[in-house]
Amino acid sequence: MRTKANTWTARALIGASVLFILVMLALPLAMILSEALHAGWSAYWKAISDSYTLKAAHLTLTATAAAVVLNAVFGLAAAWAITRFEFPGKRLLTTIIDIPFAVSPVIAGLVFILTFGRLGWMNPILTAYDIKIVFATPGIVIATVFITFPFVAREIIPVLEARGNDEEQAAALMGAGFFTIFRKITFPHIRWALLYSVILCTARAMGEFGAVSVVSGHLRGKTNTLPLHVEILYNEYQFTAAFAVASLLAAAAIVILVARNIVEYMVKKEDGGHVR
Amino acid sequence: MYVELRGINKHFGAYQASRDVSFGIEEGNLAALLGPSGSGKTTILRMIAGLESPDSGDIFIDGARVNDLPSSKRGIGFVFQNYALFRYMTVFDNIGFGLSVQKTPRAELAARVEELLRLIGMEGMERRYPAQLSGGQKQRVAFARALAPNPRLLLLDEPFAAIDAKVRQGLRSWLRGMISRLGLTSIFVTHDQAEAIEVADEIIVTNAGRVEQKGRPVELYKSPATPFVARFVGDSAPIGDIGRLKGFDGADADVSGVVSGAIRPEFIKIFAPGESVQCESAVEAAVVESVIFRGDALEVSLILKDTRLSARYPLEKETIAAGQKIRALVYCLYAFEGGRTRLLHNACLGRQHDAYSYSI
Ligand SMILES: Nc1ncnc2c1ncn2[C@@H]1O[C@H](COP(=O)(O)OP(=O)(O)OP(=O)(O)O)[C@@H](O)[C@H]1O
Numbered sequence: 001m002r003t004k005a006n007t008w009t010a011r012a013l014i015g016a017s018v019l020f021i022l023v024m025l026a027l028p029l030a031m032i033l034s035e036a037l038h039a040g041w042s043a044y045w046k047a048i049s050d051s052y053t054l055k056a057a058h059l060t061l062t063a064t065a066a067a068v069v070l071n072a073v074f075g076l077a078a079a080w081a082i083t084r085f086e087f088p089g090k091r092l093l094t095t096i097i098d099i100p101f102a103v104s105p106v107i108a109g110l111v112f113i114l115t116f117g118r119l120g121w122m123n124p125i126l127t128a129y130d131i132k133i134v135f136a137t138p139g140i141v142i143a144t145v146f147i148t149f150p151f152v153a154r155e156i157i158p159v160l161e162a163r164g165n166d167e168e169q170a171a172a173l174m175g176a177g178f179f180t181i182f183r184k185i186t187f188p189h190i191r192w193a194l195l196y197s198v199i200l201c202t203a204r205a206m207g208e209f210g211a212v213s214v215v216s217g218h219l220r221g222k223t224n225t226l227p228l229h230v231e232i233l234y235n236e237y238q239f240t241a242a243f244a245v246a247s248l249l250a251a252a253a254i255v256i257l258v259a260r261n262i263v264e265y266m267v268k269k270e271d272g273g274h275v276r
Numbered sequence: 277m278y279v280e281l282r283g284i285n286k287h288f289g290a291y292q293a294s295r296d297v298s299f300g301i302e303e304g305n306l307a308a309l310l311g312p313s314g315s316g317k318t319t320i321l322r323m324i325a326g327l328e329s330p331d332s333g334d335i336f337i338d339g340a341r342v343n344d345l346p347s348s349k350r351g352i353g354f355v356f357q358n359y360a361l362f363r364y365m366t367v368f369d370n371i372g373f374g375l376s377v378q379k380t381p382r383a384e385l386a387a388r389v390e391e392l393l394r395l396i397g398m399e400g401m402e403r404r405y406p407a408q409l410s411g412g413q414k415q416r417v418a419f420a421r422a423l424a425p426n427p428r429l430l431l432l433d434e435p436f437a438a439i440d441a442k443v444r445q446g447l448r449s450w451l452r453g454m455i456s457r458l459g460l461t462s463i464f465v466t467h468d469q470a471e472a473i474e475v476a477d478e479i480i481v482t483n484a485g486r487v488e489q490k491g492r493p494v495e496l497y498k499s500p501a502t503p504f505v506a507r508f509v510g511d512s513a514p515i516g517d518i519g520r521l522k523g524f525d526g527a528d529a530d531v532s533g534v535v536s537g538a539i540r541p542e543f544i545k546i547f548a549p550g551e552s553v554q555c556e557s558a559v560e561a562a563v564v565e566s567v568i569f570r571g572d573a574l575e576v577s578l579i580l581k582d583t584r585l586s587a588r589y590p591l592e593k594e595t596i597a598a599g600q601k602i603r604a605l606v607y608c609l610y611a612f613e614g615g616r617t618r619l620l621h622n623a624c625l626g627r628q629h630d631a632y633s634y635s636i
């Protein structure tokens with residue numbers, strides 16, 4: 001049971017947390033809005049309907065969609081393999097999945113430059129087939145996918161582990177194939193966890209700056225994502241425009257947050273055993 | 277033999293879960309795999325089902341070696357220890373799953389599911405989800421789901437373990453009746469010897485990955501082959517040195533050195549205070565430790581030569597109470613020699629008697 005917050009310690013702790021949240025989160029958010037609307041709605045509208053902004057938004061959405069789809073597929077496959085099979089190198093795979101969380105995004109970006117860039121070891125092959133990765137959309141997609149890879153696998157592994165696999169074995173024993181088992185037995189169980197991880201993945205992919213910044217080359221209208229665009233505008237002293245674009249990202253973040261809470265509630269409900 | 281295992285070995289890493297397991301089961305029989313927890317019962321069942329593959333040895337079903345047959349092709353119905361019902365499917369879809377996987381026409385599938393629902397007495401519950409069923413109902417659905425595709429062999433892993441004692445009794449006889457009515461060869465796993473004795477046609481006793489003995493319940497009870505079976509099947513009290521008991525100490529009993537053993541309650545006769553005693557020379561003095569009323573008789577716990585034994589005492593005789601000094605005769609006992617069990621009779625009775633011909 002929680003006790004009522006009437007001791008001095010409790011008050012002090014609550015006060016400190018509220019103050020911290022105000023200063024670190026609420027104030028900046030309010031600042032973004034006020035700066036964005038500083039010069040009025042028409043300036044705001046002009047900033048966000050600017051063709052470079054739209055192109056940046058398009059690239060961000062492309063990279064995010066690619067990250068979500070690829071990571072959902074590979075994350076599921078990895079989680080399935082790790083929880084359902086014994087194979088050599090299983091521990092290693094489990095560790096490798098976490099690498100994107102452990103290394104700095106900038107380092108990750110540099111690794112891609114060193115791999116696919118002009119001096120990279122893959123370069124001869126890439127030039128032979130006329131494929132551009134670094135300083136082009138594929139590079140941004142790859143960097144985003146890399147950064148957000150762990151979300152799906154990390155979220156699904158515990159769910160699959162907690163449940164065991166007798167239902168799947170029972171189905172296999174009756175002759176059900178892999179896809180039937182996945183569709184009818186495994187998927188219904190992990191769907192909320194999957195959605196939850198996809199939401200986290202989306203949030204991270206949309207906001208990614210470091211790794212993308214390294215592989216982007218900052219070509220306006222070509223390899224600029226929204227976060228990079230904000231930086232460029234800001235550095236050019238176009239504060240209203242910079243904050244207007246930032247407000248787009250902030251709005252997306254809030255939508256994601258709400259969605260996340262709803263899904264979190266659904267996951268809890270399901271865990272409580274109240275299926276349907 | 278309809279189902280036969282020959283020389284099965286199975287390791288999990290360094291741990292050997294099955295050691296040279298061999299046994300056979302006749303067609304139409306209900307066999308029990310009985311053994312303590314961790315003795316490898318589930319492992320054997322899973323190998324027969326093809327959910328686990330043996331390191332060595334052969335498995336035959338209906339005369340054909342099935343080692344290399346995938347589990348779905350073995351014609352096996354499996355009831356899992358915790359049922360493993362599909363929790364996101366209705367009772368109807370659970371039972372019909374095997375048939376729908378086999379692409380059975382819808383009407384035929386529905387008819388079969390209806391038939392099984394009637395068989396398990398759960399008509400009208402087909403729209404429910406497993407979470408909305410009681411333990412006993414889940415068990416019956418799991419049973420129906422395993423039966424739906426008409427398996428040739430039914431395997432059940434501790435089918436009654438998760439059900440409370442009252443319901444279990446009814447469910448046992450229900451399952452027993454159902455299986456004999458269907459004439460379906462079945463193997464079920466249990467660690468409850470009373471359950472195995474009551475339900476099974478044959479019992480296979482497992483211990484530490486080995487098969488200790490296979491036989492009809494009464495055979496296991498009357499002539500346990502190994503000390504383990506003597507202790508595990510039926511009630512018995514261990515005794516450290518049988519040579520200390522009168523009638524088992526002489527050359528007559530073929531006993532040499534210290535031999536341990538076990539005594540069943542019905543191997544002991546307690547004499548009422550005034551009762552005339554047969555076999556005077558072999559009668560022992562004992563002290564009653566406790567007396568429990570068991571309906572048809574008294575269950576007496578007594579201390580005889582520092583050993584606690586259990587015996588029965590008929591109600592119609594003059595009653596006895598805790599603390600009382602009494603006289604008792606041990607008719608026979610199991611002697612454990614070199615991993616085998618031998619039934620020894622009290623020397624004063626001669627050796628041709630059947631232990632079970634005495635009445636208490
Ligand atoms: N997949 C596995 N990996 C490693 N060890 C295993 C595995 N399955 C079983 N074992 C081990 O093999 C031994 C026998 O297990 P098994 O499940 O067959 O026992 P059981 O007789 O069914 O016991 P219980 O009555 O507790 O269910 C146990 O010691 C168990 O720890």
Ligand SMILES: [Mg+2]
Pocket residue numbers: 317318319357433465
């Ligand atoms: Mg078991």
